[in-house]
Amino acid sequence: MNRTAVLYALASAALFGISTPAAKSLIGAVDPVVLAGLLYCGAGIGVAILRRLAHAVRPQTARQQVLRREDIPWLAGAIGAGGIAGPILLMTGLARTDASASSLLLTLEGAATALMAWFIFHENFDRRVALGRILAICSFLSR
Numbered sequence: 018m019n020r021t022a023v024l025y026a027l028a029s030a031a032l033f034g035i036s037t038p039a040a041k042s043l044i045g046a047v048d049p050v051v052l053a054g055l056l057y058c059g060a061g062i063g064v065a066i067l068r069r070l071a072h073a074v075r076p077q078t079a080r081q082q083v084l085r086r087e088d089i090p091w092l093a094g095a096i097g098a099g100g101i102a103g104p105i106l107l108m109t110g111l112a113r114t115d116a117s118a119s120s121l122l123l124t125l126e127g128a129a130t131a132l133m134a135w136f137i138f139h140e141n142f143d144r145r146v147a148l149g150r151i152l153a154i155c156s157f158l159s160r
Contacts, residue, residue, distance in 0.1 A: 036056070037111065037116070037119055037120060037123060038116055040056065040107075040108060040111055041111050041116045041119065044108065044111055044112045049105070049108035049109045049111065050105050052108050053104035053105045053107065054104075056104060056108075057100065057104055110122070124153055124156060125154070127150075128150050128153045128154045131146070131150045132150070
């Protein structure tokens with residue numbers, strides 16, 4: 018098992034878990050749409066810094082794929098749904114619900130996304146992934 022990948026995954030999960038309560042505390046002072054934009058700008062800056070650091074530390078080993086014409090509608094949909102509508106709806110939802118309800122809905126969102134990936138887009142999954150999603154759904158239902 019790649020321990021570095023596991024550490025990155027744990028750090029990513031921790032940062033994602035912290036982001037919702039942090040955003041909830043800022044909602045009263047900042048408009049939800051503006052906050053969504055600021056969070057994504059911060060994420061973009063963070064990724065740019067990490068890309069620069071990774072390039073300096075080790076050479077790039079993965080080949081980049083060429084963007085084909087038939088990929089453009091899918092890319093536009095991903096940008097529109099995941100990069101624009103999703104963050105705005107998340108921040109607007111945080112402004113209208115308590116933090117505990119938002120946390121539960123985010124847990125359910127992860128499971129729903131995995132189910133859509135499996136059944137609509139035929140993504141690969143194994144027993145560990147299925148067990149993880151089942152446990153996430155059970156934690157949602159037990160609250």
